[in-house]
Amino acid sequence: MPEGLIAVQGCRKCGRCNNICSTGALERIDGYSRINNELCELCMKCVIKCPNKALRLIE
Numbered sequence: 001m002p003e004g005l006i007a008v009q010g011c012r013k014c015g016r017c018n019n020i021c022s023t024g025a026l027e028r029i030d031g032y033s034r035i036n037n038e039l040c041e042l043c044m045k046c047v048i049k050c051p052n053k054a055l056r057l058i059e
């Protein structure tokens with residue numbers, strides 16, 4: 001397990017993080033993003049991409 005977790009809060013379903021994750025950790029459910037932290041490698045690509053700061057690293 002990596003140190004830290006990516007948490008999602010305030011996702012606005014904009015879709016910009018779609019397909020950016022190469023590990024399959026970023027899931028979309030009814031348009032909202034959700035992170036499977038067991039698959040997440042904390043590359044931060046989704047965090048950087050989100051214009052709403054809905055994805056955050058929790059250390």
Ligand code: SF4
Binds near residue numbers: 020039043
């Ligand atoms: S931090 Fe990287 S590995 Fe984790 S969900 Fe975002 S894009 Fe995927």
Ligand code: SF4
Binds near residue numbers: 013018031051052055
């Ligand atoms: S980029 Fe951010 S606001 Fe847009 S769908 Fe992804 S997590 Fe939600």
